Amino acid sequence: MADHNALPLVILAEKFASLPGIGMKSAQRLAYHVMSMDMHSVEEFSQALLDAKRNVRCCAHCQNLTEREICPICSDESRDHKIICVVESPKDVTAFERTREYNGVYHVLHGLLSPMDNITPDKLRIRELLARLSAGGIEEVIMATNPTVEGDATALYVANLLKPLGVNVSRLAFGLPVGGMLEYADEVTLFKALENRNFM
Amino acid sequence: MADHNALPLVILAEKFASLPGIGMKSAQRLAYHVMSMDMHSVEEFSQALLDAKRNVRCCAHCQNLTEREICPICSDESRDHKIICVVESPKDVTAFERTREYNGVYHVLHGLLSPMDNITPDKLRIRELLARLSAGGIEEVIMATNPTVEGDATALYVANLLKPLGVNVSRLAFGLPVGGMLEYADEVTLFKALENRNFM
Numbered sequence: 001m002a003d004h005n006a007l008p009l010v011i012l013a014e015k016f017a018s019l020p021g022i023g024m025k026s027a028q029r030l031a032y033h034v035m036s037m038d039m040h041s042v043e044e045f046s047q048a049l050l051d052a053k054r055n056v057r058c059c060a061h062c063q064n065l066t067e068r069e070i071c072p073i074c075s076d077e078s079r080d081h082k083i084i085c086v087v088e089s090p091k092d093v094t095a096f097e098r099t100r101e102y103n104g105v106y107h108v109l110h111g112l113l114s115p116m117d118n119i120t121p122d123k124l125r126i127r128e129l130l131a132r133l134s135a136g137g138i139e140e141v142i143m144a145t146n147p148t149v150e151g152d153a154t155a156l157y158v159a160n161l162l163k164p165l166g167v168n169v170s171r172l173a174f175g176l177p178v179g180g181m182l183e184y185a186d187e188v189t190l191f192k193a194l195e196n197r198n199f200m
Numbered sequence: 201m202a203d204h205n206a207l208p209l210v211i212l213a214e215k216f217a218s219l220p221g222i223g224m225k226s227a228q229r230l231a232y233h234v235m236s237m238d239m240h241s242v243e244e245f246s247q248a249l250l251d252a253k254r255n256v257r258c259c260a261h262c263q264n265l266t267e268r269e270i271c272p273i274c275s276d277e278s279r280d281h282k283i284i285c286v287v288e289s290p291k292d293v294t295a296f297e298r299t300r301e302y303n304g305v306y307h308v309l310h311g312l313l314s315p316m317d318n319i320t321p322d323k324l325r326i327r328e329l330l331a332r333l334s335a336g337g338i339e340e341v342i343m344a345t346n347p348t349v350e351g352d353a354t355a356l357y358v359a360n361l362l363k364p365l366g367v368n369v370s371r372l373a374f375g376l377p378v379g380g381m382l383e384y385a386d387e388v389t390l391f392k393a394l395e396n397r398n399f400m
Contacts, residue, residue, distance in 0.1 A: 005294065006267045012252040015245045019230050030219050032290060034252055035265060042253040045215045046246040052212040052234055053242040065235060067206045090232060094205065 009035070061132065063108040063125045065090045073097075073105055080104045082139040086129065086158060088112050088146060096144070104142075107132065112150040113157055126158060133165050140168040147174050209235070261332065263308040263325045265290045273297075273305055280304045282339040286329065286358060288312050288346060296344070304342075307332065312350040313357055326358060333365050340368040347374050 009031050017027035034042060058064070059071035062084075066072070073079065073093075083104030087093060088111065096102045109124045132138065141162055145151035159169040175193035176185055185193070209231050217227035234242060258264070259271035262284075266272070273279065273293075283304030287293060288311065296302050309324045332338065341362055345351035359369040375393035376385055385393070 005290075006252075006256045006265050008248070008251040008255045008267060009265060012248040015248045018241075020233055021226060021229070026221060028291065028294075029221070031252060032265075033220055034249060035256060037253070039253060041218075042249055046249040048208070048212045048215045049234060049242055049246040049249075051208040052206075052231060053237070053239060055208045056206045056235060065206050065209060065232075067208060071206075090205075091228065094228070 058108075058110075058125075062106045063110060063128055064093050064106060065108075078103075082137060083142065084129070084132065084138060084140070085142045085144050086155075087144050088151065088154075092144065104140075107141075109145075109154065109158075112145060112148075113154045114150050121157065124154075126161070129158070130161065130165075133162065133167060138167055140170060143169060143171045147172075258308075258310075258325075262306045263310060263328055264293050264306060265308075278303075282337060283342065284329070284332065284338055284340070285342045285344050286355075287344050288351065288354075292344065304340075307341075309345070309354065309358075312345060312348075313354045314350050321357065324354070326361070329358070330361065330365075333362065333367060338367055340370060343369060343371045347372075 012034060013024070013027040013031040015027075016022050016030045017024050019027075022030070034045075037045075055067050056065050057067075059066045059074055060069055061074040062071060064071050064073070068075075080103050084107050085096060085102060085104055086107045086109060087096070088109055090108055093106050093108065096106070107125070107129045109126065109129075111119055111124050113119060113121060113124065129141075133141075141158075143155035143159055145155045155171055159171075162169050173196060174189065175196055176182070176189065182190070212234060213224070213227040213231040215227075216222050216230045217224050219227075222230070234245075237245075255267050256265050257267075259266045259274055260269055261274040262271060264271050264273070268275075280303050284307050285296060285302060285304055286307045286309060287296070288309055290308055293306050293308065296306070307325070307329045309326065309329075311319055311324050313319055313321060313324065329341075333341075341358075343355035343359055345355045355371055359371075362369050373396060374389065375396055376382070376389065382390070
């Protein structure tokens with residue numbers, strides 16, 4: 001925004017533009033939108049930013065984001081605490097919870113191994129996962145990282161650390177997405193679907 | 201976001217989702233991003249929202265957004281105050297300023313006439329434009345609203361109000377965009393380009 005623009009607007013647009021997926025053009029549009037909101041809504045938005053950052057932390061068990069010391073999933077006694085689903089980020093927990101089919105608990109790594117970006121095992125919450133396993137009582141760990149190079153590498157790395165502890169380690173199944181069309185499936189997905197076929 | 205998510209995060213995501221062009225999925229991603237920002241940056245963002253809303257107002261002359269009573273363009277004596285370019289929103293002022301060719305002043309309507317959305321002439325800053333003209337000294341008013349149904353209707357409506365005041369009213373030229381390709385131009389644009397052709 002050129003210098004004829006009001007400085008507070010330029011600063012606000014820069015803040016929006018610093019968020020992922022928001023370019024300078026959209027950021028400017030958002031800043032103008034804030035001007036058209038009433039004062040009360042802007043104050044609420046401003047406070048929501050502070051509240052989220054100040055009051056949300058990682059669950060002492062699963063490392064998912066929560067307001068409490070132990071998150072609602074880890075404190076839920078009706079869930080199966082013998083199965084841990086290992087995911088990359090809190091978003092993935094939300095995705096699994098939406099299925100309403102998974103009744104175990106989670107462990108959020110907060111990232112995937114990526115030596116190129118200097119994300120080494122000590123940057124992830126792997127130590128905390130090992131600590132949960134040493135405490136005993138875990139029967140299965142499901143590696144539910146994305147089917148990407150980093151996701152597969154992380155799953156393999158963690159699995160190799162866990163197997164010597166005598167726990168069952170599994171990986172999510174890969175195949176055709178439900179409702180997907182054969183002709184649009186890429187070769188690797190189709191090969192995985194063929195390889196992991198189930199007898200009827 | 202399901203109820204296993206921390207409440208402050210759900211609230212923050214809802215605030216982001218209330219902004220134009222941001223869906224619930226992106227809003228959730230942005231809320232998680234805020235968690236990964238350092239406390240200082242979040243406080244700055246929070247403050248920027250308040251500052252923009254509290255310290256920015258409409259220029260008493262042109263109605264553009266500014267921190268001062270009179271905006272830098274209206275207070276610039278080197279500009280030609282006899283020509284007023286009428287635009288829909290502050291964004292359009294930025295667009296004209298980028299050309300570095302326009303040396304007149306502006307008038308921001310803050311919207312376009314749209315009876316369907318209940319945006320009637322009294323909702324726009326038309327009264328303020330008429331007041332500037334009554335003060336005298338204006339030679340030309342350029343109607344620079346978008347070439348859309350609402351933009352054209354607003355230009356026509358305002359032009360009809362201004363003409364009896366003995367001021368020249370002009371409209372932006374429509375034609376092929378510079379660098380554009382004939383084959384991709386729509387019929388109406390091509391017709392306008394033909395109609396408004398210039399002899400060489």
